[in-house]
Amino acid sequence: MIDARFISLGDSALTVEFGNVxxxxxxxxxxxLSDSLTxxxxxxxxxxxxxYASTSVFYDIGEVRRSFKNLPNAFAAVSSLVKQRLxxxxxxxxxxxKLVEIPVSFDKESGPDLEIVSERSGLPRDAAIDIFxxxxxxxxxxxxxxxxxxMGEVDERIATPRKNTxxxxxxxxxxxxxxxxxxxxxxxxxxxxxxxxRTAVExxxxxxxxxxxxxxxxxxxxxxxxx
Amino acid sequence: MSILIQRPGILTTVxxxxxxxxxxxxxxxxxxxxxxxxxxxNALLGNEESExxxxxxxxxxxxxxxxxxxxxxGGADLVARVDGxxxxxxxxxxxxxxxxxxxxxxxxxxxxxxxxxGGFAVERWLGSSSTNLVAQRGGLSGRRLEEGDRxxxxxxxxxxxxxxxxxxxxxxxxxxxxxxxxxxxxGAEFGDLTGRAREIFLGTEFEVSIKSDRMGYRLSGEAIExxxxxxxxxxxxxxxxxxxxxxxxxxxxxxxxxxxxGYPRLAHVISHDLPLIGQLGPGDKVAFHITTVEEAExxxxxxxxxxxxxxxxxxxxxxxN
Numbered sequence: 001m002i003d004a005r006f007i008s009l010g011d012s013a014l015t016v017e018f019g020n021v022x023x024x025x026x027x028x029x030x031x032x033l034s035d036s037l038t039x040x041x042x043x044x045x046x047x048x049x050x051x052y053a054s055t056s057v058f059y060d061i062g063e064v065r066r067s068f069k070n071l072p073n074a075f076a077a078v079s080s081l082v083k084q085r086l087x088x089x090x091x092x093x094x095x096x097x098k099l100v101e102i103p104v105s106f107d108k109e110s111g112p113d114l115e116i117v118s119e120r121s122g123l124p125r126d127a128a129i130d131i132f133x134x135x136x137x138x139x140x141x142x143x144x145x146x147x148x149x150x151m152g153e154v155d156e157r158i159a160t161p162r163k164n165t166x167x168x169x170x171x172x173x174x175x176x177x178x179x180x181x182x183x184x185x186x187x188x189x190x191x192x193x194x195x196x197x198r199t200a201v202e203x204x205x206x207x208x209x210x211x212x213x214x215x216x217x218x219x220x221x222x223x224x225x226x227x
Numbered sequence: 228m229s230i231l232i233q234r235p236g237i238l239t240t241v242x243x244x245x246x247x248x249x250x251x252x253x254x255x256x257x258x259x260x261x262x263x264x265x266x267x268x269n270a271l272l273g274n275e276e277s278e279x280x281x282x283x284x285x286x287x288x289x290x291x292x293x294x295x296x297x298x299x300x301g302g303a304d305l306v307a308r309v310d311g312x313x314x315x316x317x318x319x320x321x322x323x324x325x326x327x328x329x330x331x332x333x334x335x336x337x338x339x340x341x342x343x344x345g346g347f348a349v350e351r352w353l354g355s356s357s358t359n360l361v362a363q364r365g366g367l368s369g370r371r372l373e374e375g376d377r378x379x380x381x382x383x384x385x386x387x388x389x390x391x392x393x394x395x396x397x398x399x400x401x402x403x404x405x406x407x408x409x410x411x412x413x414g415a416e417f418g419d420l421t422g423r424a425r426e427i428f429l430g431t432e433f434e435v436s437i438k439s440d441r442m443g444y445r446l447s448g449e450a451i452e453x454x455x456x457x458x459x460x461x462x463x464x465x466x467x468x469x470x471x472x473x474x475x476x477x478x479x480x481x482x483x484x485x486x487x488x489g490y491p492r493l494a495h496v497i498s499h500d501l502p503l504i505g506q507l508g509p510g511d512k513v514a515f516h517i518t519t520v521e522e523a524e525x526x527x528x529x530x531x532x533x534x535x536x537x538x539x540x541x542x543x544x545x546x547x548n
Contacts, residue, residue, distance in 0.1 A: 007415040010465050010495030011523035015415065020460055034251065049250045049463035051487055056463035058247070061498070061527045075520045142253040143461060143487030146362050150461070186253075187361065206352065206364045212252040 002029055002086055006079045012046075013058040014078055016086070022152055022180070026053035027140045031217040032091045033082070042081045043067035044074070050216045051141045052150070057082055097217040099136070102184070102199050103225035104175050110198035117160045117177065117196055129224060131155045132196065137182060139218040147186035147204030147212035151220055154180045166192035173198045175222065186212070197222075228294050229379040230343075232372050233327070236288035238441075241347065241366030241378070242482075244277040246355035250463065250486045257357035257365070260338050260441060260482050260505035262498075263401050263530060264302035268342045270537045271299050271319060271395055278346040279356040279366070281378075283339045287330035288372065290341070292322035296380060297344040301395075303336025303403075303506055318394035319344075336403045336506035345382025360483075393541055399533045401502040406432065406512035409500040411469065412523055414492035419453040427451060428493065432512040433477060439509055441483040446513070450475035453491055461489040467496035467504070469515070479504060479513075499526035 005017045016033065018026040027050070034050035037057060044063030049056045061074045068077035106114060106129050118125050137151035144150075159180045167190065170176070174185040176193025185191060186203035199222075203213050214220065232239070244265060245258025259265040259282055266276040280301075281288075287305050292298075300307055300316045307314040307330050314320055314328070316339070322328070330339065349356045349366050358366035367376060420428060433446035451471050464470070468480040470490035477493070482505070496504055497518060507513060 008412050008495065008520065009414070009463065009492075010467055011412060011497045011520060011527060013463075013465055015462055017415070017462070020457075022460055038251075047248045047250055049486060051462040052460040054462040058250070058465075061524050062531050065524065065528065073520050073524050075524070141461065141487065142251060144253060144485055146249075146252060146254045146359075148253050189361075204362070206362050211249075211254070211353070211362075216251060 002089070004083075004086060006083070008075060009056055011075070012061050013056055014075060014082070015054050015056045016082060017054045019053045022052050022140065024138055027138065028091050028217070029089070030055045032089055032093065032095070033086055034216070035095050036085055036089060037082070042078075044078075051143070095217065097219065099219040099221065100214060101221050101223055102201050104133075104197040104199045104222050105225050106197040107226060111175070111196040113160075113163070113194035114196045116194055117158050120160055121158050123157065128158050131158050132182075133222045133224060137220045137222075139214045139216055139220060141216050142212065142214070145185065145187050145189055145204075146206070147214070149183055149203070149214045149220070151182045152180055154182050156180065160194045162192040163194060166190055167195075170195060171198065173200060173203070175199060199225075229377040231291040231293055232288055232374060232376040232378075233291050234289040235371070235373050235376075236283055237286050238284040239288045239372040240282050240358040240360075241279050241349045241372075242282045242357045243279045243355055245482070246353050246357055246359070246365070249353050253486050254353065254359070254362065255484060255486050256466070256482070257359055258355070258482050259340065261302050261340065261401070261502040262505070263502040264338075264340045265342070266530075266534055267317070267395055267399065267537065268299040268301035268340060270534050271317075271393060271541050272297065272342055272344040273538070273541055274342060274344065274346055276534065278342060279349050281341040281347075281372070283330070283341065284337060285330065285333045287339060290328040292324065292326045292328065293377075294324055294380070295322055297321050299342050301340045301342070303339045304334035305330035305339045306332035306334055307339070315394070317400055318392050320392070335405070337508035338506060343380055345380055348379035348381045395537065399537060401506075403503060403506050405507070406514070407500070407503040407507075408514045408516050409503050410497045410518040410523065410526075411494035411515045412497060412520060413517060414468065414494045416453065416455070416471070416491035417493055419455040419491060420493065421452050421454050424451045424453065429515055429517060432514045435507045435509055435511045435513065437509045439507075441481055443481050443484055444479045444504070444507065446477040446479060448477065451477060451493070459489050459491065461487045464488040464492065465495060467498075467501055468492055469494045469496070481505070497523035497526065499523065499530060
């Protein structure tokens with residue numbers, strides 16, 4: 001049995017929360033539930049959004065009410081459908097998750113905040129890079145920008161809090177650290193993460209049928225592209 | 228076969244009812260700020276409810292109709308005139324080739340909508356023509372409209388037998404106000420409000436600040452304190468979500484909100500009342516009233532029934548089609 005809390009996200013969506021921590025185990029449940037609903041939708045299902053430790057489900061009130069007349073309201077109907085799906089969930093089935101290798105340049109121009117990470121950790125730049133590239137990261141969720149992936153977890157030795165004052169413009173492809181999270185700016189944007197490098201890989205290509213390179217549940221390995 | 232944007236207005240974009248199915252990739256639904264206005268005027272014209280419309284803010288654009296067309300305005304009353312003649316909101320009108328639509332004031336609301344019979348020929352992206360300014364896709368090259376832009380009509384039959392001045396019954400029109408009381412459902416962290424904060428949240432007005440746009444409205448009011456100040460991990464948020472920021476002030480998320488957020492979710496405006504907040508602008512006030520899931524759902528269904536009624540009515544009046 002998976003421990004879950006069902007909460008309203010307005011009158012046409014609900015969130016199933018599995019906890020308030022960043023954990024691979026809880027995120028696997030969130031992604032598996034979201035994938036299951038997306039691949040086998042109930043009548044009135046609109047879409048589902050997995051996050052660190054939750055799955056949100058958006059639905060059409062009218063269609064749910066018409067399809068499940070025996071239940072008092074759409075919230076109750078969707079809660080019951082999702083609960084049933086959760087009970088039958090095969091979390092071990094990883095779906096079509098993939099491991100993506102992403103070349104990153106860590107030079108001074110690409111990674112202006114690597115110095116800060118190095119200073120805070122007391123490690124030389126190269127050692128900090130080795131630790132960063134030595135971990136395989138899980139894409140927990142996407143958000144903030146189209147194709148912006150929240151990944152983790154960054155080794156504690158190089159974990160660095162966000163900047164106090166966000167930058168007005170972080171270049172596209174920038175790889176950042178925020179606490180034990182890492183992420184890639186899929187587009188140029190204001191941002192407060194510590195920027196340690198930059199990739200030339202397109203994270204978001206709007207005209208592709210699937211515009212985003214990464215999806216929740218994918219794995220990422222960063223490799224240095226520096227000579 | 229098009230309209231010409233003679234003056235662009237401060238923010239004019241192509242929108243529809245939104246882009247669904249891509250939130251899990253960080254792509255927000257976007258869409259009109261006032262869904263009822265879009266649905267009502269499209270239904271009035273016999274269009275699909277999700278047909279593309281122009282969303283216009285004040286100062287609004289000046290638009291030349293290069294061909295005769297049957298059209299309708301909905302949402303805010305920006306004191307429209309066609310070739311100098313007053314034009315009412317919520318009714319169909321026909322234009323002559325060369326007619327100019329202009330807006331001369333701001334009576335009520337902040338966003339006016341223009342729909343044409345048959346719809347505009349605009350770019351769709353991931354199933355929607357809503358303009359996504361961040362991704363630069365949808366609508367007209369994913370950007371706001373500029374002087375000299377032309378938008379074509381999708382259907383050559385845009386001008387047809389629909390009689391002049393078919394109008395929407397007043398009882399179907401949202402009760403816009405510059406100080407509405409909107410109904411909300413409690414959010415995940417509603418229970419973390421202190422007793423005093425709960426009284427403030429549900430008993431006082433909040434002012435829509437100047438820091439307000441299609442992404443969200445910063446609200447100013449008395450400080451809202453939460454008993455639990457712990458860190459939260461991010462999860463999905465929605466149009467209408469009311470979050471409490473670290474400075475104890477509220478933010479109300481609007482159509483172009485980011486897909487996820489990590490601030491306490493106090494409450495969510497119900498679907499039926501989204502048009503009321505969608506029409507607010509800086510300086511307006513808003514108050515929140517708790518309702519039940521049943522009432523929220525029933526109100527949403529009542530709009531659906533009204534639209535069905537309206538569609539049947541406008542079809543009858545415009546026959547033969």
